[in-house]
Amino acid sequence: NAGVTQTPKFQVLKTGQSMTLQCAQDMNHEYMSWYRQDPGMGLRLIHYSVGAGITDQGEVPNGYNVSRSTTEDFPLRLLSAAPSQTSVYFCASSRQDRADSPLHFGNGTRLTVT
Amino acid sequence: GENVEQHPSTLSVQEGDSAVIKCTYSDSASNYFPWYKQELGKGPQLIIDIRSNVGEKKDQRIAVTLNKTAKHFSLHITETQPEDSAVYFCASRISSGSARQLTFGSGTQLTVLP
Numbered sequence: 001n002a003g004v005t006q007t008p009k010f011q012v013l014k015t016g017q018s019m020t021l022q023c024a025q026d027m028n029h030e031y032m033s034w035y036r037q038d039p040g041m042g043l044r045l046i047h048y049s050v051g052a053g054i055t056d057q058g059e060v061p062n063g064y065n066v067s068r069s070t071t072e073d074f075p076l077r078l079l080s081a082a083p084s085q086t087s088v089y090f091c092a093s094s095r096q097d098r099a100d101s102p103l104h105f106g107n108g109t110r111l112t113v114t
Numbered sequence: 115g116e117n118v119e120q121h122p123s124t125l126s127v128q129e130g131d132s133a134v135i136k137c138t139y140s141d142s143a144s145n146y147f148p149w150y151k152q153e154l155g156k157g158p159q160l161i162i163d164i165r166s167n168v169g170e171k172k173d174q175r176i177a178v179t180l181n182k183t184a185k186h187f188s189l190h191i192t193e194t195q196p197e198d199s200a201v202y203f204c205a206s207r208i209s210s211g212s213a214r215q216l217t218f219g220s221g222t223q224l225t226v227l228p
Contacts, residue, residue: 004157033215035218040123040220040221041220042118042120042203042218042219042220042221043158043203043216043218044218045215045216048215058215059115090157090158092157100146100163100165100207100209102148102160102163103148103150103158103160103216105150105157105158105159106157107155107156107157108155108156108157
């Protein structure tokens, strides 16, 4: 099973450039989310979605956009990259019908903004 | 909002010894407490979880304890092995509405010395 697939694995951007981080899951999960991981700060929620057409902001949404046109895909867009967005980004999904459903994470995208 | 504190940030143990990682949470409405293990270059993976109606749960060499009164929960790994070396994250969740976000601790880098 593929699970949660993130692309690319690594990316270097210049300040002001835009890009989209891709995330796809094949488990028919309703809930999908994006986290960023920074040293000493754990995992912080950027945006999440509870189904196609529904998105909402997490703890650190500024500078990021998301959309959810299908159940499978949940791309994260950086419209104008800033050095503060240098981080490792993780996409995660879970079932929506049970509150204790575990999150399934992808293997991350390491982004460097120069 | 919920705040989760995790200690220690780094932990080194000799192979065969036990390791304990502790977390505290702030919101008494939290009722689900998972632990995730993140190996190098990978996304976090759920290793054990506990619900607020249970005080302790074991799975082979791993156990989690919960003290609801003190708002503490801990991960115990016995007979540690080199493959236990990883970053461990605790998390808590308040199950309300459709937004079932996890709040993560800042992580513990566990190193098991051979």
